[in-house]
Amino acid sequence: MNDLTRAAQQALADFQACQQWEQRARLLLQWGAQLDELPEELRVPDNLVHGCETRVWLVLDKNAQPLHFQVASEARLLRGLLALLLLRIEGLSANHIAAVNLVDWFAQLGLSRQLSPSRSNGLNAVLERMRELLAHSVD
Amino acid sequence: MFLPSPWRQFFPGILAFAEQQQVWLDSAATAQKPHIMIDALSQYYQHGVANVHRAQHQPGEHATRCFESARNTIADWLQAAAQDTIIFTKGTTEGINLLSQALAHHFQAGDEILISAYEHHANLLPWQQLALAHGLTLKVLPMDADGQLDIDHAITQLSARSRVLAVSALSNVVGRQQSLQRLLSAAGKAGVWTVIDGAQAAVHQRPNLQQLDCDFFVCSAHKLYGPDGVGVLFVRQRAVTALRHWQFGGEMVRQCDYQQAEFLPAPLGFEPGTPSTANIVAFATTLAWLQSLDSQAIVAHEAALHAALLAGLQARAMQIIGTPNCALVSFNAPHVHHADLALLLGEQGIAVRAGHHCAMPLLKSLGLPGALRVSLAMYNDGADLQRFFSALDQALEILQ
Numbered sequence: 210m211n212d213l214t215r216a217a218q219q220a221l222a223d224f225q226a227c228q229q230w231e232q233r234a235r236l237l238l239q240w241g242a243q244l245d246e247l248p249e250e251l252r253v254p255d256n257l258v259h260g261c262e263t264r265v266w267l268v269l270d271k272n273a274q275p276l277h278f279q280v281a282s283e284a285r286l287l288r289g290l291l292a293l294l295l296l297r298i299e300g301l302s303a304n305h306i307a308a309v310n311l312v313d314w315f316a317q318l319g320l321s322r323q324l325s326p327s328r329s330n331g332l333n334a335v336l337e338r339m340r341e342l343l344a345h346s347v348d
Numbered sequence: 349m350f351l352p353s354p355w356r357q358f359f360p361g362i363l364a365f366a367e368q369q370q371v372w373l374d375s376a377a378t379a380q381k382p383h384i385m386i387d388a389l390s391q392y393y394q395h396g397v398a399n400v401h402r403a404q405h406q407p408g409e410h411a412t413r414c415f416e417s418a419r420n421t422i423a424d425w426l427q428a429a430a431q432d433t434i435i436f437t438k439g440t441t442e443g444i445n446l447l448s449q450a451l452a453h454h455f456q457a458g459d460e461i462l463i464s465a466y467e468h469h470a471n472l473l474p475w476q477q478l479a480l481a482h483g484l485t486l487k488v489l490p491m492d493a494d495g496q497l498d499i500d501h502a503i504t505q506l507s508a509r510s511r512v513l514a515v516s517a518l519s520n521v522v523g524r525q526q527s528l529q530r531l532l533s534a535a536g537k538a539g540v541w542t543v544i545d546g547a548q549a550a551v552h553q554r555p556n557l558q559q560l561d562c563d564f565f566v567c568s569a570h571k572l573y574g575p576d577g578v579g580v581l582f583v584r585q586r587a588v589t590a591l592r593h594w595q596f597g598g599e600m601v602r603q604c605d606y607q608q609a610e611f612l613p614a615p616l617g618f619e620p621g622t623p624s625t626a627n628i629v630a631f632a633t634t635l636a637w638l639q640s641l642d643s644q645a646i647v648a649h650e651a652a653l654h655a656a657l658l659a660g661l662q663a664r665a666m667q668i669i670g671t672p673n674c675a676l677v678s679f680n681a682p683h684v685h686h687a688d689l690a691l692l693l694g695e696q697g698i699a700v701r702a703g704h705h706c707a708m709p710l711l712k713s714l715g716l717p718g719a720l721r722v723s724l725a726m727y728n729d730g731a732d733l734q735r736f737f738s739a740l741d742q743a744l745e746i747l748q
Contacts, residue, residue, distance in 0.1 A: 264717070
């Protein structure tokens with residue numbers, strides 16, 4: 210189900226080719242640098258994701274077809290993680306997004322430690338907020 | 349950087365981390381435990397357990413003797429006078445919550461509570477919430493650029509409406525030892541109750557509560573190489589009757605009817621329910637062990653490590669918060685988000701803390717979203733710092 214897009218397949222191959230943490234970190238930074246970030250004017254308190262020590266903003270454009278999330282983060286590595294998250298769900302419907310196993314996605318990328326419960330980087334909080342926004346968009 | 353720690357061998361947790369290539373530089377959050385503490389816990393349980401203060405049987409007497417002897421050992425370590433009181437709590441946080449509630453009946457709207465700008469949330473929120481509930485004024489005493497509390501200014505802030513002065517002796521963010529004697533003395537003369545948060549300070553300098561002229565002193569066992577879930581609230585004799593009972597239940601009662609009750613005085617009246625006996629006994633064992641060591645050598649070792657840490661960070665042009673002189677350094681790398689740096693240090697097995705360090709108002713006032721903190725303990729050595737600096741250099745190379 211939910212076959213990977215070609216870009217996602219490429220990302221997976223790139224990350225799986227990393228032997229060392231330095232390579233993974235540099236790759237994450239590259240992905241973060243490519244992220245099309247939420248514009249400044251939308252980085253308002255209402256769009257802040259609660260539970261992140263680092264500030265992260267997340268917006269779901271409900272009018273877009275297919276669904277479109279936009280994010281912004283102050284930290285560059287987190288920005289990379291967010292870019293990889295969006296890459297996995299881009300083009301999918303709300304129901305399909307809900308069915309994606311994102312924990313598994315980050316595990317395949319070799320980044321599962323970034324999702325551990327003690328991590329305060331906010332990726333978990335972003336996932337949570339994403340589910341909330343999707344649930345509302347379906348109603 | 350050859351700074352071996354002769355005490356490292358006594359801490360199995362540090363040795364276990366070393367096998368996993370982990371360097372523990374987060375002791376300001378919690379400290380690793382000496383095997384003598386771990387053995388004491390195990391021994392206490394292996395000899396059979398009983399409730400304290402309640403039973404007539406022999407195991408109960410034994411448990412009570414161990415428990416009260418632990419109280420004496422801890423009082424002795426704090427260099428408390430015989431007439432002062434030691435109340436066991438769950439930790440510093442509970443100790444301060446206890447005080448804020450047990451003293452609350454003395455306060456009226458318009459009264460003042462004074463804290464410093466660098467307080468941990470544990471020594472801010474209980475007072476803030478008390479102030480909000482009772483219409484009190486919370487005065488925040490400023491620190492200078494070094495992180496030193498401005499004592500002259502603080503003294504001018506004492507007024508006829510001041511009721512409590514609650515300050516930390518060593519900030520968990522700035523790492524600067526405060527000289528509070530003059531302020532404590534002025535507050536005492538003004539009839540203000542004085543509370544010292546010793547959670548950080550007690551780890552690096554054995555308290556002398558006959559010299560430090562406060563009414564109340566709180567600290568936590570887990571930061572002091574002791575077990576989790578135990579704290580100490582020291583109460584000077586002159587202040588003990590000011591406290592009103594705050595939590596109710598077993599063991600703290602003298603006389604109980606359906607409609608009313610009379611309670612025991614401190615300390616037992618403030619220790620409702622079954623205490624954390626094994627942990628308290630093991631904490632006393634830990635302190636007795638610490639006392640048996642060469643405390644000057646420990647202070648000198650930690651000072652040498654701290655100087656090396658500071659020098660290394662300065663050499664790399666890190667932005668250091670204040671002018672730390674003890675135990676820890678908080679810093680940021682220029683143009684690097686602390687979360688990015690923390691992530692890459694974590695990848696390399698370096699355990700440091702990143703974020704607001706439970707002092708959000710302080711970080712906000714410094715205009716920082718957060719900071720990294722490296723904190724030291726007696727078991728750290730020069731090799732730990734070397735690994736930290738090499739990881740820092742690698743991380744910065746990637747991020748800058």
